[in-house]
Amino acid sequence: MTITITAFERSPDRGEGLARDMRVRWALEEVGQPYDVRLLSFKAMKEPAHLAIQPFGQIPTYEEGDLALFESGAIVLHIAERHAGLLPDDANARARAIAWMFAALNTVEPPVFDRSLCKILERDKPWYEQRLRYLEDSIRNRLDKLSDRLGDADWLDGAFSAGDLLMVTVLLRLKKGSDILDEYPNLSAYAARGEARPAYKRAFEAQLAVFTAASTG
Template sequence: MPVEAGAAITITAFDWVPDFAKGQVRDLRVRWALEEVGQDYAVRCLQQGQQKEAAHRALQPFGQVPTYQEGDLTLFESGAIVWHIAERFPGLMPEDIGERVRALQWLFAALNTLEPPIMDSSIVTIFEAAEPWSAPRLPGIDKRIKERLQEASDRLGAAKWFTGRFTVGDLMMVSVLRIIEGEGLIETFPNLAEYVARGTEWPAFQRALAAQMAGFTGNPPPGFDAWMAELQATQGETT
């Protein structure tokens, strides 16, 4: 469904992020869920820094995006928002109670089991690359990621989706696994690579991704170019 300024649902997103974050900011997960269930939504774009101001912290106490507003309801945390969308609108949840819970267990597995080591890798290789503890941590982080990927691959096997049919659990699993797509980790497990490709080829995902990318019309904050130059210099020293 298209982004509509007057839609009943409003989400927040950034108007600018570094190139490496484009297509990965977590409002994409919410957009994808809304596309899957056929709901229009409006977007309130924030400049970098506005997410830390009091007006936004009233909606999101940790100063992050996305948020979700519909009438008197305000939510934060992409997992909670996507779960709500799946419960509120048909299309992402099975009708059988047991199957619904199994779908949710994969949503939680994506966020609690797979995403933490994946994000640890991003933190030490990007945001903390200049710190002395960064390089020594990487082997352990990579080992944990590979273990989790092996376990996920073993469970998926030859199936198309973790829950038999595409559900909210698969939406979140694909969203998390694609963070490391192209880095040589997912590609080690052909069934996971095919699983991610299957999800991201869906029209609903493609519409969500296009909408997020179209929203990046802002400018970097002061000092970003200097920070990026320092980061690139640090990465050059450690490769």
């Protein structure tokens, strides 16, 4: 059955791989599943046809036969449950990998994403500098603990998993306009290991090609 995902027609990150379709593309590349992409304008994202499958008017979505899913974390988990390569076979190790997926999205991503938003939306607000420092302290608070846990391991809990996939995408967002990740050599190396995976590279090239085509078309 054909898998179709949605992505920005013209990504606000200009093809830097920070939009959330990147996670889904990477997961599909890791498990070797081909997919189609339906590109959406900002206008189309808010229209009834898209809201029917993404109630909050965002990207990405995932369609396969009768199934329509939203939320990048849920989509990556769905892919990981159905194809080998993103979750360990051992039941306890599998549950721990899923815990790292939630940790990436619910514990580490919020201050990282808030910082990105703050830099765009609050730059002209009187509180901007102070709030940015506050968010960066929150991020360091998370990264201190993440760095301690990772230590000198390659991945968070044994073999590469969907937990690492999501955590790497969250850490890579920090590289845009910030040196925070450089303060943690083991986390920088961890993110670089993610970027070096052939599946990551294929996914990155695919999303960049969309932006390049939109810009030159």
